[in-house]
Amino acid sequence: MTRRVRIGTPEDFPDGTLVTVDAGGTGVIVARDGETLCAARNRCPHVGLSLTSGPGGTHFADGVVQCPWHNSRFTLCSGENLDWTPGIAGREMPKWSQRALSLGRKPAPLTTYPVVVEDGVVYVEL
Numbered sequence: 612m613t614r615r616v617r618i619g620t621p622e623d624f625p626d627g628t629l630v631t632v633d634a635g636g637t638g639v640i641v642a643r644d645g646e647t648l649c650a651a652r653n654r655c656p657h658v659g660l661s662l663t664s665g666p667g668g669t670h671f672a673d674g675v676v677q678c679p680w681h682n683s684r685f686t687l688c689s690g691e692n693l694d695w696t697p698g699i700a701g702r703e704m705p706k707w708s709q710r711a712l713s714l715g716r717k718p719a720p721l722t723t724y725p726v727v728v729e730d731g732v733v734y735v736e737l
């Protein structure tokens with residue numbers, strides 16, 4: 612069953628900024644792509660760590676978020692995985708080490724959520 616949770620107003624999500632919100636106990640990352648707001652669970656599908664807190668820091672540019680742990684990259688709006696465990700803490704590692712860093716896990720997308728704006732209020736549908 613879908614749960615609609617208020618996360619702010621459109622002004623809370625400026626262009627090019629990745630915003631972390633607590634949506635009723637679920638950590639969610641939100642960013643604006645033009646007129647569209649996109650949201651995803653703030654857990655990397657690799658081993659479930661935070662996408663915004665870790666040794667590599669927060670990286671978000673051109674709609675792509677990079678995990679701060681093993682550098683996997685995802686398109687926020689679609690959740691698509693673009694690169695799987697290519698490094699550690701923001702540093703690229705040799706290609707041969709990518710398989711070891713994956714810890715045997717196969718590439719997976721982000722869990723994305725619909726975002727709805729109604730009467731000046733932004734909601735995420737979990």
Ligand code: FES
Binds near residue numbers: 655656657659682
């Ligand atoms: S936890 Fe994100 S790439 Fe490993």
